[in-house]
Amino acid sequence: MDIPNARSSHSVPTPRGGGVAIVVSFLVALGIIAATGGLDWSTSLALLGAGGFVALVGFLDDHGHIAARWRLLAHFVAAFWALGWLGGAPALLLFGVQFDLGWLSIALVAVYLVWLLNLYNFMDGIDGIASVEAICVCVGGALLYVLLGKPDLALLPLMLAAAVAGFLFWNFPPARIFMGDAGSGFLGIVLGIMSIQAGWVDPALFWSWVILLGVFVVDATFTLVRRLLRGDKVYEAHRSHAYQYASRQYGRHLPVTLAVGVINMAWLLPIALLVGTGRVDGVIGVVVAYAPLVLLAIKFHAGELEVRQTA
Numbered sequence: 001m002d003i004p005n006a007r008s009s010h011s012v013p014t015p016r017g018g019g020v021a022i023v024v025s026f027l028v029a030l031g032i033i034a035a036t037g038g039l040d041w042s043t044s045l046a047l048l049g050a051g052g053f054v055a056l057v058g059f060l061d062d063h064g065h066i067a068a069r070w071r072l073l074a075h076f077v078a079a080f081w082a083l084g085w086l087g088g089a090p091a092l093l094l095f096g097v098q099f100d101l102g103w104l105s106i107a108l109v110a111v112y113l114v115w116l117l118n119l120y121n122f123m124d125g126i127d128g129i130a131s132v133e134a135i136c137v138c139v140g141g142a143l144l145y146v147l148l149g150k151p152d153l154a155l156l157p158l159m160l161a162a163a164v165a166g167f168l169f170w171n172f173p174p175a176r177i178f179m180g181d182a183g184s185g186f187l188g189i190v191l192g193i194m195s196i197q198a199g200w201v202d203p204a205l206f207w208s209w210v211i212l213l214g215v216f217v218v219d220a221t222f223t224l225v226r227r228l229l230r231g232d233k234v235y236e237a238h239r240s241h242a243y244q245y246a247s248r249q250y251g252r253h254l255p256v257t258l259a260v261g262v263i264n265m266a267w268l269l270p271i272a273l274l275v276g277t278g279r280v281d282g283v284i285g286v287v288v289a290y291a292p293l294v295l296l297a298i299k300f301h302a303g304e305l306e307v308r309q310t311a
Contacts, residue, residue, distance in 0.1 A: 016062065016177065016178035016179070016180040017059070017062050017063075017177075017178070017180040017182060017183075018167060018170060018171065018177035018178060018179055018180065018183065019055075019058075019167065019178075019179035019180050019181075019182050019183010019184060019186065019187075020055070020059060020180070020182050020183065021163075021166065021167055021183075022163045022164055022166075022167050022179075022183050022186065022187070023051070023052070023055040023182060023183060023186050025163045025166065026051075026159060026160055026163040026190070027047075027048055027051065027052060029159050029163070030044055030047055030048060030156075030159065031044070031048065033155065033156075033159070038152075038155060039155070039156060042085045042086065042087070043085070043086065043156070043193075043197055045085045046081070046082040046083075046084075046085035046086050046193055046197075047082070047190060047193055049078070049081045049082070049085070050078040050079065050081050050082040050189050050190075050193060051078075051186050051189055051190045051193075053074065053077070053078045053081070054074070054075065054078045054117060054185045054186055054188075054189045055182045055183070055185065055186040056182075057071060057074045057075075057185070058121075058180065058181035058182035058183070058184070058185040058186065059180075059181075059182040061181050062180045062181050062182055068235045072114070075113075075114045075117050075118070075185075075189075076110060076114055078113075078117075078189055079109075079110040079113040079114050079117075079189070079192075080106075080110055082113065082189070082193045082196070083106055083109060083110060083113075083196070086193070086196055086197060086200065087200070088105070088106050089105035089106045089108070089109040089196070089199075090196060090199035090200045090203060090206060091199075091203050092105065092199075092203065092206075093203035093204055093206070093207070093282055094282075094283060095281055095283060096281065098203060109196060112192065113189060113192040113193070113196070115221075116188045116189065116191060116192040116213070116217075117185050117188035117189045117192065118185075118188065119188065119216055119217065119220035119221070119224075120184045120185065120187050120188030120191075120216065121181055121184045121185055121188065122220045122223075122224075122241065123184075123216045123219060123220055123241065123243065124178075124179050124183075124184035125239065125241065125243065125244055126173075126243060126244065126247045126253040126256060126257065127171060127172065127173035127174060127175035127253040127254070127257060128168060128171050128172045128173050128175065128253065128254075128257040129243060129253075129256065129257045129260055130179055130183075130184050130187060131164050131165075131167060131168040131171050131172075131179070132168070132257055132258075132260055132261045132264075133213075133215060133216055133260060133264065134160065134161070134164045134187050134191065135161045135164050135165055135168070136212070136260075136261055136264035136265060136268075136269070137157075137191055137209070137212045137213055137264070138157035138158065138160050138161035138164070138191075138194075139157070139158075139161055140208075140212045140264070140265075140268070140269045140272055140273075141154075141157040141194060141195075141198065141208070141209060141212065142154035142157045142158045142161070143269075143273070144198075144205060144208055144272065144273065144276040144277075145157075145201075147273065147276070147277060148201075148202065148205075148276065148277070150201065153201065156194065156197075157194060160187075160190060160191075160194075164187070167179070167183070172257075173252065173253040173254040173257055174253070174254075175253075191209075191213065194209065195209035195210065195213070202276070203282075204275055204276055204278060204282055205276050206282070207275050207276075207282025207283070207285060207286060208272040208273070208275045208276035208282075208285075209272075210282075210286055211268055211271055211272040211275060211285055211286055211289045211290075212264065212268055212269065212272050214268050214286075214289050214290055214293055215260050215263055215264060215268070215293060217290075218290055218293040218294055218296075218297055219241050219242045219243055219293075219297055219302055220241065222242070222294065222297040222298075222302045222303060223240060223241045223242070223297070223302045223303040224303070225303070226302065226303025226304070227240070227303050230303075230305065238306075239306065240301070240302070240303055240304060240305070240306055241302055241303075242296060242297045242299075242300035242301065242302035243256050243260070243300075245300045245301045245302070245304075245306075246259075246300045249300070263293075267289070267292070268289055271285050271288060271289045272285070272289075
């Protein structure tokens with residue numbers, strides 16, 4: 001049971017760890033698809049090994065405690081496992097020029113995967129938000145593959161979207177069960193691996209996935225930087241993300257969770273499609289997509305020290 005405390009965004013004791021259902025259903029489906037030839041084994045093993053390991057570490061942390069340094073080590077092991085099976089880091093497309101930095105690229109992408117994994121943990125703080133984000137990103141990624149004439153590749157993100165949609169039935173505000181670190185960490189690493197896979201298909205698609213992940217990337221990164229500059233212990237739990245301030249301002253989780261879905265589908269998805277189809281440069285697309293998200297982070301005090309009322 002997740003018992004509310006001073007850093008919680010909920011007020012009623014609620015079961016947690018429901019994200020294990022996402023992990024099990026997706027990995028079982030993934031194994032079946034790979035065994036029947038619907039997906040190459042390299043991608044399958046990258047997802048099975050990294051996703052399963054991260055989920056296991058998160059599950060153990062949910063039911064006990066694992067020191068932050070050991071969790072971080074496990075996360076990097078999962079990241080390098082995935083990159084090993086994917087063939088390393090894809091070329092980075094900057095203003096129409098492809099760059100391959102060799103081992104430096106692999107190191108940078110490993111950091112990117114570990115950051116996505118952890119920011120997903122950070123952003124899973126109100127009912128339904130992590131599920132809605134994952135579904136929107138997966139549907140957007142699948143649509144990109146269809147538009148580029150590669151509908152067979154759309155199956156993988158749609159499988160994850162279906163697994164998360166089943167969990168969202170129970171997690172939609174007001175939530176009857178929480179995802180827990182096992183589910184949120186799993187989603188972070190799996191979405192990251194899918195974005196790297198997309199970059200191997202077409203370097204522009206990597207930027208499209210980064211754009212689709214914009215709500216979580218901007219809020220988590222802006223908050224982290226602000227807390228680092230203030231000298232906070234960033235590994236400690238807090239509730240100073242923009243989405244958490246917004247949920248307290250509106251007094252409910254539902255409007256914030258729905259707003260995330262609207263921003264994803266009405267703002268980020270069209271820009272991601274323009275980048276993925278080659279109409280807009282990836283870097284420019286990221287800047288345009290993220291600019292209003294940064295303004296929203298500022299508006300909702302992301303990373304600011306919370307001032308509590310005292311009686």
